[in-house]
Amino acid sequence: MKEANQYETAVGRGVSGIERLGLRVSNMINHPVAQIQRWVTIHRLDSDGDREWDEVMGVLTETDGIDMTFNDDGSVTLRWEACAEEDRPVEVFERAEEPAPF
Template sequence: MTWANMQSKRAQRPKPSGIERLGLRVSSMINHPVAQIQRWVTIHRLDTDGEREWEEVMGLLSETDGIDMIFNDDESVTIKWEAGAEENRPVEVLKEIEGAAPF
């Protein structure tokens, strides 16, 4: 594929809407390994986040079961959640097999 063809395909892709960009950013922050370990994340509103988009995403989060939201003085939002059922399951320990590997 030539450089011109790649540029043409890139130009044809629709740009994500403001709510899609914000949703992807929030989702990425929540799914980050550190946030998953600590079970909380603080989301800061950027200058590029519109009022309508911010309110819609925060509204969707507030409707989600198991999420606590703290609205901070600096207009950021801290989201906390409890461990899910899969995360609390006991770890299965397998017995070590004696002897050499067959290969």
């Protein structure tokens, strides 16, 4: 998985806490299951500092199209609507019935 490798590489090379948290949140939002269901719950890890957590949550709060719910357990649930391109109707081509051969 490309996203997991980016995160593992970032952790291994000693990136800042905010970069690591931002990468983790981005990977969670972009995960195929999250994209289908259009929501994801982000849990704060022990390694997420107060400053980093507050900064990333602030960026998400300011992002248009994302609804945030701060849960009692400290997690945050993000919800979003489908983009206009995702809302387009699916075109279905029906096969014309062939006349009976007799």
